Amino acid sequence: MGFTTRPELNGTFGMVASTHWLASAAGMAVLERGGNAFDAAVAAGFALQVVEPHMNGPGGDLPLLLWDGSRVRVICGQGPSPAGATIPAYRALGYDLVPGVGPYAACVPGAFDAWCTLLRDFGTWEIADVLAFAIGYARDGFPATPGIVGAIARIDPSWDVSAAIWRVRDGRLRNPMLADFYTRLAASPGTSREARIDAARDAWYRGWVAPSLAAGFLTADDLAAYRAVVEEPVSLRFGDWTVFKTGPWGQGPVLLEQLALLDGVELGPFLGSRHVHTVIEGAKLAFADRDAWYGDSAPVPLDLLLSREYADERRSLIGGEASGELRPGGPSPRYPSVRAGAIGDAEPTRGDTCHLDVADRFGNLVSATPSGGWLQSSPAIDGLGFPLGTRAQMFWLEEGLASSLKPGVRPRTTLSPSMAVHDDGTVLSFGTPGGDQQDQWQLEFFLAHAVFGLPLQAAIDAPMFHTDHFPSSFHPREVALRAVTAEGRLPAETLAALRARGHEVDVTDDWSQGRLSAISRGPDGLLRAAANPRGMQGYAVGR
Numbered sequence: 001m002g003f004t005t006r007p008e009l010n011g012t013f014g015m016v017a018s019t020h021w022l023a024s025a026a027g028m029a030v031l032e033r034g035g036n037a038f039d040a041a042v043a044a045g046f047a048l049q050v051v052e053p054h055m056n057g058p059g060g061d062l063p064l065l066l067w068d069g070s071r072v073r074v075i076c077g078q079g080p081s082p083a084g085a086t087i088p089a090y091r092a093l094g095y096d097l098v099p100g101v102g103p104y105a106a107c108v109p110g111a112f113d114a115w116c117t118l119l120r121d122f123g124t125w126e127i128a129d130v131l132a133f134a135i136g137y138a139r140d141g142f143p144a145t146p147g148i149v150g151a152i153a154r155i156d157p158s159w160d161v162s163a164a165i166w167r168v169r170d171g172r173l174r175n176p177m178l179a180d181f182y183t184r185l186a187a188s189p190g191t192s193r194e195a196r197i198d199a200a201r202d203a204w205y206r207g208w209v210a211p212s213l214a215a216g217f218l219t220a221d222d223l224a225a226y227r228a229v230v231e232e233p234v235s236l237r238f239g240d241w242t243v244f245k246t247g248p249w250g251q252g253p254v255l256l257e258q259l260a261l262l263d264g265v266e267l268g269p270f271l272g273s274r275h276v277h278t279v280i281e282g283a284k285l286a287f288a289d290r291d292a293w294y295g296d297s298a299p300v301p302l303d304l305l306l307s308r309e310y311a312d313e314r315r316s317l318i319g320g321e322a323s324g325e326l327r328p329g330g331p332s333p334r335y336p337s338v339r340a341g342a343i344g345d346a347e348p349t350r351g352d353t354c355h356l357d358v359a360d361r362f363g364n365l366v367s368a369t370p371s372g373g374w375l376q377s378s379p380a381i382d383g384l385g386f387p388l389g390t391r392a393q394m395f396w397l398e399e400g401l402a403s404s405l406k407p408g409v410r411p412r413t414t415l416s417p418s419m420a421v422h423d424d425g426t427v428l429s430f431g432t433p434g435g436d437q438q439d440q441w442q443l444e445f446f447l448a449h450a451v452f453g454l455p456l457q458a459a460i461d462a463p464m465f466h467t468d469h470f471p472s473s474f475h476p477r478e479v480a481l482r483a484v485t486a487e488g489r490l491p492a493e494t495l496a497a498l499r500a501r502g503h504e505v506d507v508t509d510d511w512s513q514g515r516l517s518a519i520s521r522g523p524d525g526l527l528r529a530a531a532n533p534r535g536m537q538g539y540a541v542g543r
Helices: 021-032 037-051 087-092 111-122 127-140 146-152 160-165 176-186 193-206 220-224 253-262 273-293 308-315 435-450 456-461 492-500
Strands: 009-011 014-018 062-067 072-077 229-231 234-238 241-245 356-360 365-368 418-422 427-431 465-467 483-487 504-508 517-521 527-531 539-542
Touching: 009 014, 009 539, 014 021, 014 037, 014 517, 014 527, 021 037, 021 127, 021 356, 021 539, 037 062, 037 111, 037 127, 037 356, 037 365, 062 111, 062 418, 062 427, 072 111, 111 127, 111 193, 127 176, 127 193, 176 193, 193 220, 234 253, 241 253, 253 273, 253 308, 253 435, 273 435, 273 465, 273 492, 356 427, 356 517, 356 527, 365 418, 365 427, 418 435, 427 435, 435 456, 435 465, 456 517, 456 527, 483 492, 492 504
Parallel strands: 483 504
Antiparallel strands: 009 527, 014 356, 014 539, 062 072, 062 365, 072 229, 234 241, 241 418, 356 365, 418 427, 427 517, 465 483, 517 527, 527 539
16 A cells, blocks of 8 residues: 555644645745644634635534644534524424424534634634634635536525526636625724734624524624633543543544554554454444434433443444444443335535645644534625534434433534554544545554554545444434445455445445545654545645
8 A cells, every 4th residue: 555646744833634725835835924723723724614615614613623732632522512502492393303404404503603712712713813724715716626617506596695696607617795794804903912902703693693693593692702712622541542522522532442443453464354354343333322422411420431441341242244323332222223225315415524734844733624514504794705504413312312402512523633652752634534434444544654654645545444234313314234435446355345234335436435644743843744636626825
């Protein structure tokens, strides 16, 4: 597996890797002008809202992990459900699932406050300066990639403001409405840098912006009560590494559960049938726990789920054949009602996600996974130039589940940035878009690098696979038992052996699964960076 599509970057000054080259360029420009990794991440994040509007937007959400040279912390920009969003309220509207489209799928948009929290508490730049790149791209234009063009074609024709904003001219897109909106926010007054950032936050959540955001169940009071929070991460030891994720309000710990199941297991040759089968069967068990236990609506027994004793017990369930069951563990798990179907076929308005990693010469790193607020999933707001998110679709309209809909709680998001720290002092930041696949593709990347010894770019380029053997997090919440999606580049003998074990294998295009980026900082200060070649727009830059 020595082939790579591009060189792995290395240097000592700074690195930025993201899902779009213009965002990577914006982040690197900040580093070159003296900003730190936190400033650069915010600039790149706002740029991604403009150049990947079908993948994320200002109305979306954001979890991120940061390393400040000594410890990992989490900033949670996952907004909660509105106070009026109750199961009876949705039932009264005729819903048995939260819709995947439109204002009734909206939670409080948390991304803006999370980016501002990172900038104010850890960065050094002004809000106007980090917004300048996004404003420039929105006003002057940027290339309309095939993914954006396809998303625009799926916009509801009755959404007049959306249709007016997203029009491709000469192969480029502009959003002057968003540029004007962010220009006004950038001019927020204050007597200090921190005060100007807080003024922009207050304008968004408690001032002149908030009334325009109220729609569906979302009200100005819901917005006024919101603050992004800084939290401690959840972690797990795996070999010589400690891996860090968000708490179980997101799916992050499912990566740790998978690692615990695989700890000490002989996986055989890289991408051989034992390797792929074992990883898939472990994923089935970990994701069953995700759907039974993770969420913000009930206590999560995370100490049990990540314990060595629990992993030993669950590991014994991995047999030689493909399991066709949904098998959560723990004491009296409550599992949601599920329906069989073809994953992804029934929700043409669903978007995807972005990811960015940043490292600077000062020893700081950021891993961030912004998403939501997709241009094709909800009507754009006149005067602002962006839609609300649809993350509430990840709640269940069933009582008594860990991720049941309740007012004021966070949906159990799929957004899942990662960090890992080696015993020798190496810090690794990584992540990917991909919804339910995020913590499967990240697991396989991490195994390729940490267990099989592949460099970052080779680990990203390696053939990828995943399973859909669990309820989808997205409307209409279907499950495909025994399903495995694999790139055609996997060895033919592996694919044949998986089918012989009972897996329902769907072979896709050779370069279609996984969109990772990663940056590492060695104990000597050497930075390495790599980005996904699939889709031809993710790039790493640095020196």
